[in-house]
Amino acid sequence: MQAKATVLVYSDDANVREQVRLATGRRPAMDVPEVEFVECATLPAVLKEMDQGGVDVCVLDGEAVPAGGMGVCRQLKDEIFHCPPVLLLMGRPQDAWLATWSRADSAVTLPVDPVEFADALAALLRTRLAVGA
Secondary structure: OOOEEEEEEOOOHHHHHHHHHHHOOOOOOOOOOOEEEEEEEHHHHHHHHHHHHHOEEEEEEEOOOOOOOHHHHHHHOOOOOOOOOOEEEOOHHHHHHHHHHHHOOOEEOOOOOOHHHHHHHHHHHHHHHHHHO
16 A cells, blocks of 8 residues: 555635545545645646646535636546546535536535545545556
8 A cells, every 4th residue: 555645635715625634534544545635726726736746636626716626627637648536526416417527536515524525535545546546
């Protein structure tokens, strides 16, 4: 098992980024590595971090402004070869079709439910680490 997994968290709202950190803890499950967060509040910051590489999973806030996480997800999936898996935070369960449009690998609703979020993040980490990307 690798020493740490890097999770990029994008939201213009510091409270949402904090919910993600608290729901994850040191690691979302015992069979995945400890998590190191890279927090981004703007789209340019996300693109800069993704260009540098090393991100294992992206957590994107679909309610972020001015660049919403769904559009950001679609852009990343279009532009990055072997894009890391994306966990999308949605405002409403009815937005699941938009998560599909954005090509997110998984989606949960806001506010972050710690158990649901940790399970979804751990599943994406397992998938990412299994392919050795």
